Amino acid sequence: xKTSTSILALATLAxxxxxxxxxxxxxxxxxxxxxxxxVFKSYTLxxxxxxxxxxxxxxxNLSDKxxxxxxxxxxxVGSFLWLDTIANIQKLKTELATxxxxxxxxxxxxxxxxxxxxxxxxxxxxxxxxxxxxxxTEYIDVIAGILKANPNQAxxxxxxxxSLPNLVTNIDETACQQSKSGYEEGVAYALKTxxxxxxxxxxxxxxxxxxxxxxxxxxxxxxxxxxYKAAGSPSQVRGISTNIAGWNAFDLSPGEFSKASDxxxxxxQNEKLYVELFGAALQTAGHPNHAIIDTGxxxxxxxxxxxxxxxxxxxxxxxxxxxxxxxxxxVDAFVWGKPGGESDxxxxxxxxxxxxxxxxxxxxxxxxxxxxWNQVYFEELLKNAKPQF
Ligand code: BGC
Numbered sequence: 406x407k408t409s410t411s412i413l414a415l416a417t418l419a420x421x422x423x424x425x426x427x428x429x430x431x432x433x434x435x436x437x438x439x440x441x442x443x444v445f446k447s448y449t450l451x452x453x454x455x456x457x458x459x460x461x462x463x464x465x466n467l468s469d470k471x472x473x474x475x476x477x478x479x480x481x482v483g484s485f486l487w488l489d490t491i492a493n494i495q496k497l498k499t500e501l502a503t504x505x506x507x508x509x510x511x512x513x514x515x516x517x518x519x520x521x522x523x524x525x526x527x528x529x530x531x532x533x534x535x536x537x538x539x540x541x542t543e544y545i546d547v548i549a550g551i552l553k554a555n556p557n558q559a560x561x562x563x564x565x566x567x568s569l570p571n572l573v574t575n576i577d578e579t580a581c582q583q584s585k586s587g588y589e590e591g592v593a594y595a596l597k598t599x600x601x602x603x604x605x606x607x608x609x610x611x612x613x614x615x616x617x618x619x620x621x622x623x624x625x626x627x628x629x630x631x632x633y634k635a636a637g638s639p640s641q642v643r644g645i646s647t648n649i650a651g652w653n654a655f656d657l658s659p660g661e662f663s664k665a666s667d668x669x670x671x672x673x674q675n676e677k678l679y680v681e682l683f684g685a686a687l688q689t690a691g692h693p694n695h696a697i698i699d700t701g702x703x704x705x706x707x708x709x710x711x712x713x714x715x716x717x718x719x720x721x722x723x724x725x726x727x728x729x730x731x732x733x734x735x736v737d738a739f740v741w742g743k744p745g746g747e748s749d750x751x752x753x754x755x756x757x758x759x760x761x762x763x764x765x766x767x768x769x770x771x772x773x774x775x776x777x778w779n780q781v782y783f784e785e786l787l788k789n790a791k792p793q794f
Contacts, residue, residue: 450483527750617673722789746783
């Protein structure tokens, strides 16, 4: 008896030691994913430690302490980790040193193209137009190296939100014209280089209020297909991501903007319809067409003056939690793409990255720089959550 007590004591002590590498729940053999299967059927989107830490900090700073129990639960929701700068690749390394269960898929957003966010200002990136070699060697190659070095870990990637959609609808803007070749070359390079057995990829396709317009479906799908084919039609591309950092409802009918004067020109009045319509166009164009949809902040509808308003929409609430039960054949999963509580852009009119969309009447103010935490906004998302936490 004495022996077993001391073993127990030792075991307790060992589990309390902070410096031990924690790998006990990780897979013990190589993960094999493929673009022909829905990874979210067998894997759970991982609740990463960065969002957990942001939420834990927010819980400490709540203006309304009665929200504490509910607020704490937000940190357990699976969400995507944004690798939005070369320096932030470190976040991936840090995350991989934590204890990620074998059946969890780590969601990452690849987001650092040269001339990023060409039609807006709020998320302009660190690489200038023309810095494609830095994108390849200092960003994509480095990430690919890390993913290769972790063959037992499953990864789901969202590829470059807004980039290819901007080339369809905002090509009249000089910045997008200048960015075009870098976006196409960069996304193709990302798809080719990150095409690894433990990875599935979803190329960003905007949302129904963007490429869902009748006239945009075909050029949008062809734009994605061109890049996918230039990458050699990589096997791990599963399809598209939609509504990333967006506000559209999944299946609201009639759709939120169905009464708008131009509604007749857009049949993709919700994301479900968008995935069906754009999915058909993708199939014709020769691009995989399964989808993941961001439901992180889409609980409340009727908030935007216009469909294209994207910045810190006032009155929004956390939406449906990540799940592969979507009821739609082409929709692999609802995911949390944008980490709710992080800003879409600053409302400071004197900031270099101030975009007038963040000054709209329907945009929450004050708001910090894109990606930074907005405590008051987080509390609003929580209070307006559907389902409630
Ligand atoms: C920002 C990124 C940030 C991401 C997630 C984007 O709008 O530009 O810096 O990581 O949102 O919050």
